[in-house]
Amino acid sequence: MPTTADLSLQLTLKSRQISEFFPLLQRGIWLPATTGCSVIKLLSNQLGIAEDYVADRITTLFLDGKAIDDAAASFVKDGSTLALSSAMPGLVGSTMRRGGHLAAMRGEITYHQTKVLTVGAGKVKIKLFNMLMKEVGPLLLERGFIISGAELVTLLTEGEASFQDGCVSVSVNDRPYSCDELGGKLLTILSPQQTILLKIIWKD
Amino acid sequence: MDKILRINMGASGGPSQAVEKAGEYTALGGRATTSMIVAKEVPPDCHPLGAENKLVIAPGMLSGTAAAMSGRISVGCKSPLTGGIKESNAGGQAAQVMARLGYAAIILEGKPATDDLYKIHIDKDKVTISVDNSLKLMDNYPLVEKLREEYGDKVAYMTIGSAGERKMAAASIACSDPELRPSRHCGRGGVGAVMGAKQVKAIIFDDNGCKNRQPKDPEKYKAANRAYVEGIRKHAVSGEGLPAYGTNILTNVLNEAGGYPTNNFKTGFFEGGTKISGEAQAELEIKRGGLATHGCHRGCVIQCSGIYNDKDGKFLTKQPEYETVWSHGGHCGIDDLDTIAMLDFLDDNIGVDTIEMGVAVGVAMDGGVIEFGDCEGAIRLVRDEVGKGTPLGRILGGGAELTGKAFAVERVPVVKGQALPAYDPRTVQGIGVTYATSTMGADHTAGYAVATNILKVGGDVDPLKPEGQVDLSRNLQIATTAIDATGMCLFIAFPILDQPETFDALLDLLGSFYGIEMTGDDVVALGKKVLTLEREFNKKAGFGAEDDRLPRFFKTEPLAPHNLTFAVKDEELDELYNWS
Ligand code: SF4
Numbered sequence: 001m002p003t004t005a006d007l008s009l010q011l012t013l014k015s016r017q018i019s020e021f022f023p024l025l026q027r028g029i030w031l032p033a034t035t036g037c038s039v040i041k042l043l044s045n046q047l048g049i050a051e052d053y054v055a056d057r058i059t060t061l062f063l064d065g066k067a068i069d070d071a072a073a074s075f076v077k078d079g080s081t082l083a084l085s086s087a088m089p090g091l092v093g094s095t096m097r098r099g100g101h102l103a104a105m106r107g108e109i110t111y112h113q114t115k116v117l118t119v120g121a122g123k124v125k126i127k128l129f130n131m132l133m134k135e136v137g138p139l140l141l142e143r144g145f146i147i148s149g150a151e152l153v154t155l156l157t158e159g160e161a162s163f164q165d166g167c168v169s170v171s172v173n174d175r176p177y178s179c180d181e182l183g184g185k186l187l188t189i190l191s192p193q194q195t196i197l198l199k200i201i202w203k204d
Numbered sequence: 205m206d207k208i209l210r211i212n213m214g215a216s217g218g219p220s221q222a223v224e225k226a227g228e229y230t231a232l233g234g235r236a237t238t239s240m241i242v243a244k245e246v247p248p249d250c251h252p253l254g255a256e257n258k259l260v261i262a263p264g265m266l267s268g269t270a271a272a273m274s275g276r277i278s279v280g281c282k283s284p285l286t287g288g289i290k291e292s293n294a295g296g297q298a299a300q301v302m303a304r305l306g307y308a309a310i311i312l313e314g315k316p317a318t319d320d321l322y323k324i325h326i327d328k329d330k331v332t333i334s335v336d337n338s339l340k341l342m343d344n345y346p347l348v349e350k351l352r353e354e355y356g357d358k359v360a361y362m363t364i365g366s367a368g369e370r371k372m373a374a375a376s377i378a379c380s381d382p383e384l385r386p387s388r389h390c391g392r393g394g395v396g397a398v399m400g401a402k403q404v405k406a407i408i409f410d411d412n413g414c415k416n417r418q419p420k421d422p423e424k425y426k427a428a429n430r431a432y433v434e435g436i437r438k439h440a441v442s443g444e445g446l447p448a449y450g451t452n453i454l455t456n457v458l459n460e461a462g463g464y465p466t467n468n469f470k471t472g473f474f475e476g477g478t479k480i481s482g483e484a485q486a487e488l489e490i491k492r493g494g495l496a497t498h499g500c501h502r503g504c505v506i507q508c509s510g511i512y513n514d515k516d517g518k519f520l521t522k523q524p525e526y527e528t529v530w531s532h533g534g535h536c537g538i539d540d541l542d543t544i545a546m547l548d549f550l551d552d553n554i555g556v557d558t559i560e561m562g563v564a565v566g567v568a569m570d571g572g573v574i575e576f577g578d579c580e581g582a583i584r585l586v587r588d589e590v591g592k593g594t595p596l597g598r599i600l601g602g603g604a605e606l607t608g609k610a611f612a613v614e615r616v617p618v619v620k621g622q623a624l625p626a627y628d629p630r631t632v633q634g635i636g637v638t639y640a641t642s643t644m645g646a647d648h649t650a651g652y653a654v655a656t657n658i659l660k661v662g663g664d665v666d667p668l669k670p671e672g673q674v675d676l677s678r679n680l681q682i683a684t685t686a687i688d689a690t691g692m693c694l695f696i697a698f699p700i701l702d703q704p705e706t707f708d709a710l711l712d713l714l715g716s717f718y719g720i721e722m723t724g725d726d727v728v729a730l731g732k733k734v735l736t737l738e739r740e741f742n743k744k745a746g747f748g749a750e751d752d753r754l755p756r757f758f759k760t761e762p763l764a765p766h767n768l769t770f771a772v773k774d775e776e777l778d779e780l781y782n783w784s
């Protein structure tokens with residue numbers, strides 16, 4: 001997935017449409033970002049998530065499949081995947097928790113920083129689970145994320161009726177389209193290989 | 205709960221009954237009661253389906269009271285699946301009703317000389333044991349429907365389906381939920397087969413005319429219950445995550461960690477994980493007019509369960525739990541929630557453990573019986589083979605180990621004959637220690653996340669030392685056994701783990717009810733006592749250190765994506781039961 005996009009699409013949607021993005025948010029969305037920084041810097045300084053929220057609410061984090069105990073000492077590189085979750089039940093849920101008492105039980109998949117990373121423009125894939133989909137999802141989608149034409153077609157066709165219903169306005173490369181064209185004409189101008197910078201603006 | 209009902213199904217002239225004083229079991233409950241009775245009264249080397257085995261049913265210490273989360277019921281016996289001691293517990297209404305009737309335990313012993321099938325009706329005045337051969341080979345849902353015509357809706361039912369009657373080693377005992385659906389199961393270890401061997405098809409608890417059990421110190425009790433409920437409600441897991449998504453909230457996280465056993469433990473990541481996650485499940489349930497939040501018994505404040513409707517909006521099954529979604533889902537390469545829900549219903553109806561059944565189907569897939577990912581095939585195996593008791597169905601219903609042998613599968617994920625649940629021990633090595641050493645066979649609830657740091661079980665543990673895994677697992681197993689003994693739902697573990705004041709409230713709740721002072725040390729002592737008895741039973745039943753092991757493939761086959769093998773040494777595992 002490149003860091004720049006072939007075209008830019010802006011959708012203004014009613015805020016209840018957020019649930020249409022839940023499957024996508026679980027699979028992960030690519031965000032343009034400055035990489036080579038710590039997870040906490042990425043989340044707070046770049047993505048605008050309050051540090052307190054990160055500390056209290058995002059209690060389970062995985063960086064490239066490894067459980068994170070210290071978000072300030074874990075570093076994202078270009079192409080990293082960062083998965084975020086609130087607290088989990090069960091023994092294993094507890095084990096995965098950041099800095100939890102049982103962290104030793106998953107020592108083999110705990111993230112350890114090995115080398116210093118260079119800072120630069122890149123992209124990270126953010127996955128959101130459970131409560132965080134609703135709480136953090138709108139913010140990330142509003143920042144804009146990169147999606148392939150194929151994925152966008154799937155998103156729009158799967159939730160077509162709902163998108164039509166909750167659509168306020170559409171623009172492609174700053175050119176306005178009608179909401180009726182969301183599932184039809186718009187899809188025909190997308191090719192599966194294209195990359196699109198998709199921004200969602202939320203209207204109550 | 206000051207009495208024990210003993211029913212000898214093998215008495216000459218037909219089943220006999222006797223009521224005894226509860227004596228040493230008066231202020232106990234759940235797993236403490238079942239394991240103590242089994243350890244004392246059942247010959248460890250007996251045949252699990254023979255007359256000498258006993259089926260012990262016990263409510264929790266606070267069942268039948270106004271205490272929140274107190275409605276779990278425990279069933280104990282020698283397990284036909286593992287050959288060792290077994291305690292299996294479930295929600296539903298049975299614990300509350302049985303406790304209000306005043307029984308600390310019901311013991312079914314002996315074996316009828318004829319092939320008659322019995323039902324047992326218990327109310328405040330009498331116990332009626334009657335032959336009802338019209339119930340033969342009925343499955344749970346139609347069975348409870350039929351029983352409701354006779355006994356009505358103000359009772360609680362414990363029943364077995366056709367699998368229990370056929371004495372399949374994966375057979376469960378169903379407990380009816382508040383809507384009288386037989387959807388809550390004492391699933392693990394084949395307890396349903398033992399009930400089937402006693403030829404008891406149904407127990408009907410009728411507490412008409414009974415009142416809630418009353419605490420010795422009502423004021424203290426009320427205040428403690430309030431603090432305890434507040435603690436549960438304010439915690440992120442018990443107050444938010446579990447009610448919103450149920451236990452299946454774990455699918456995404458386990459998958460992300462590379463610890464989600466897929467296609468019979470071949471890899472730790474399932475491509476279709478997000479399609480069957482708790483998040484996807486909750487969305488679908490709400491969309492179809494079901495419920496994403498529902499309690500398995502009255503008095504549950506967490507409500508981790510739900511109602512799963514089919515495409516037409518009709519009830520299909522209760523919300524399948526994480527372990528079920530995994531066993532019938534990722535383990536079998538199936539990423540379709542409707543298929544998984546149908547399998548959950550079939551399991552409940554036929555009366556088999558969803559974990560054992562799903563793992564057995566996945567092992568059968570590995571053995572070439574059907575392909576991984578074959579939704580229709582999986583349904584056919586459970587509905588038409590297990591449900592009809594065909595030779596293939598009896599192999600599958602005999603559990604994962606038997607299925608592995610029948611189809612010459614090398615990778616058979618069992619410990620002490622019981623299927624591993626939904627967490628790969630190569631990724632989370634600590635849970636592998638619990639799977640290997642639990643007295644129950646591979647069991648994810650055996651070492652739950654209980655307040656070891658608050659309880660200080662066995663002193664402070666340095667989790668960074670290599671032996672920390674074993675120390676942690678030991679402490680978790682002791683503390684979990686203690687919680688099981690109270691009969692409380694294990695999901696209270698989280699508020700208790702994180703909030704010392706909630707743990708204190710639980711101790712006050714127990715103490716004020718029985719008029720005693722309870723400390724964390726008492727809880728630990730109880731946990732150790734029960735585990736020691738269980739371990740002794742297993743030793744006498746023929747288990748040795750070599751049984752406290754994971755299957756070898758966990759040591760030799762690296763699991764993608766992290767390419768890990770299980771690295772805890774055998775000598776370390778052998779240290780688990782070293783406590784003073
Ligand atoms: S939290 Fe879940 S398992 Fe526990 S009592 Fe409530 S519904 Fe039953």
